Amino acid sequence: MSPTDFSFEPAYIVVAVAAAAAYAWAARSDRPSRLRVASFAIGAFLVAAALNSPLETIAAKRLLLVHLLQNALVADIAPALVLLGLTPAMKAWLTRHGASRIRARWAILAWLAAWYGTHLAGFYNWALDTGWGLNIEHGLLIAGGLLFWWPLVAGRLPAPAALAYLGAAFVASSFLGLAFIFSEHPFYSFYEHAPRLWGFSAIRDQNLGGIAMNGEQTLVFLVAIGWYVSRLLAEESAQER
Amino acid sequence: MLPVALAVVAALLFAQGMVRLRQRGRADIAGWDRAALFGLGLAVTVAALVGPLDRLAETKYLSVHMLQHVLIGDLAPALMIVAVRGPLLVFLLPAQVLAPLARSMRLRAVLSTVLQPRVAFGIWAANLAIWHVPYLYDLALRHDALHYFEHVCWVVAGLIVWTLLIDPGSHRRLTVGGRIALAAAMFAAGQVLTDVLVFSLHPLYPAYPGRIDQQLAGIAMMAEQLVTLGTLAFVLLRPRMRAARLVHA
Numbered sequence: 112m113s114p115t116d117f118s119f120e121p122a123y124i125v126v127a128v129a130a131a132a133a134y135a136w137a138a139r140s141d142r143p144s145r146l147r148v149a150s151f152a153i154g155a156f157l158v159a160a161a162l163n164s165p166l167e168t169i170a171a172k173r174l175l176l177v178h179l180l181q182n183a184l185v186a187d188i189a190p191a192l193v194l195l196g197l198t199p200a201m202k203a204w205l206t207r208h209g210a211s212r213i214r215a216r217w218a219i220l221a222w223l224a225a226w227y228g229t230h231l232a233g234f235y236n237w238a239l240d241t242g243w244g245l246n247i248e249h250g251l252l253i254a255g256g257l258l259f260w261w262p263l264v265a266g267r268l269p270a271p272a273a274l275a276y277l278g279a280a281f282v283a284s285s286f287l288g289l290a291f292i293f294s295e296h297p298f299y300s301f302y303e304h305a306p307r308l309w310g311f312s313a314i315r316d317q318n319l320g321g322i323a324m325n326g327e328q329t330l331v332f333l334v335a336i337g338w339y340v341s342r343l344l345a346e347e348s349a350q351e352r
Numbered sequence: 353m354l355p356v357a358l359a360v361v362a363a364l365l366f367a368q369g370m371v372r373l374r375q376r377g378r379a380d381i382a383g384w385d386r387a388a389l390f391g392l393g394l395a396v397t398v399a400a401l402v403g404p405l406d407r408l409a410e411t412k413y414l415s416v417h418m419l420q421h422v423l424i425g426d427l428a429p430a431l432m433i434v435a436v437r438g439p440l441l442v443f444l445l446p447a448q449v450l451a452p453l454a455r456s457m458r459l460r461a462v463l464s465t466v467l468q469p470r471v472a473f474g475i476w477a478a479n480l481a482i483w484h485v486p487y488l489y490d491l492a493l494r495h496d497a498l499h500y501f502e503h504v505c506w507v508v509a510g511l512i513v514w515t516l517l518i519d520p521g522s523h524r525r526l527t528v529g530g531r532i533a534l535a536a537a538m539f540a541a542g543q544v545l546t547d548v549l550v551f552s553l554h555p556l557y558p559a560y561p562g563r564i565d566q567q568l569a570g571i572a573m574m575a576e577q578l579v580t581l582g583t584l585a586f587v588l589l590r591p592r593m594r595a596a597r598l599v600h601a
Binding site: 269271272274275278282289292293318322325326329333336337340341343344346347 | 527528529530532533536540543547550551553564567571578582585586589592593596
């Protein structure tokens with residue numbers, strides 16, 4: 112199979128289309144701003160496109176680097192964008208229908224469990240070997256990402272608590288990327304035997320994957336921390352007035 | 353031996369300030385915990401600049417060199433400034449020395465300029481960036497005088513930003529949010545350097561050929577910043593988190 116061929120996880124096309132339909136339906140009574148629509152659309156597109164494109168072919172057949180980048184997209188960026196696209200009324204509806212039970216301390220643990228659990232060698236090799244297991248892997252990562260970002264996007268955490276939440280998540284999640292960066296042996300037998308691409312050895316591929324993962328997380332978390340720091344400053348200046 | 357001599361002078365100044373305050377019956381603000389913190393700060397500085405750590409830093413490992421820099425430029429200043437916060441800060445210098453210094457308009461102008469948050473952060477970030485330019489790094493390794501100057505720059509830049517972060521004299525140049533913002537900015541700037549060191553696939557400094565060593569240097573910097581700035585953020589945010597929880601309840 113050529114690396115430029117398309118591969119599909121059709122379940123996530125269905126999920127993205129269903130989410131978009133639900134969003135459009137909810138938007139009839141509560142019109143979101145263009146920015147929110149764009150955020151939601153990009154988030155849903157990232158899920159569908161990352162898992163149904165040549166990216167999926169390379170991730171599932173050739174390079175761990177691309178697989179890790181794909182995971183970072185669907186676990187970190189896409190869920191945050193999807194949730195940021197929701198209007199207050201949509202969030203209130205979700206809160207009334209079960210999301211109020213999501214506690215920050217459990218959400219962060221669930222996200223970390225998904226993050227580390229799906230990257231365990233046994234699970235990862237199994238998902239790659241079976242192919243359909245990748246659906247489960249990506250489902251866990253998307254669900255973990257949605258759970259993680261919900262307390263923040265729903266406004267459940269005041270700025271100081273949000274900063275502590277983000278700081279703890281940043282530190283706790285960084286070890287996985289670092290393990291990939293510093294490793295001297297490939298973690299996943301699947302990629303050891305996979306046909307190589309772009310001249311990367313299995314170990315260089317893994318090191319670069321860790322770099323991509325850590326770089327993405329650093330960027331996402333620093334942006335989020337910066338946002339809450341600016342909110343903290345705004346709250347203080349409002350109090351002074 | 354210069355670092356040891358300076359550490360002895362600093363220890364003597366701290367001791368006389370502490371004794372004077374205790375003689376005035378203010379042992380509550382000049383307790384042994386302060387002495388322990390100040391002593392720890394001095395010990396960290398001396399241990400980083402003298403002995404095996406210094407030898408390894410200069411001759412073998414970039415990671416140890418990075419650790420040395422963050423110890424003298426971050427952890428040690430933070431510990432010492434925490435130790436002298438409050439009236440002890442004023443008692444650190446004997447009255448005969450402090451009075452003319454306090455009257456010096458030029459000194460006051462310099463201090464009030466460098467202690468402006470944007471200026472202080474600019475100095476700190478510029479110091480971080482400049483001394484990690486491979487050419488300068490290499491040059492400092494080959495010339496002792498420049499190397500000493502580099503270390504002085506680390507200590508001074510660290511003292512400036514940590515003075516703002518801890519606010520030992522209660523000058524309130526920054527609100528709590530402002531201090532968190534400064535800490536976040538320092539972490540973000542440090543993270544840029546960390547990423548360059550960790551993500552670079554080739555050694556950047558001719559004197560240190562090991563790639564893993566270089567990556568460890570980046571991690572050393574990130575870990576130290578997480579400990580120092582993370583502790584500060586936790587201490588500053590904790591009362592607000594409690595207050596928010598009470599309001600929520």
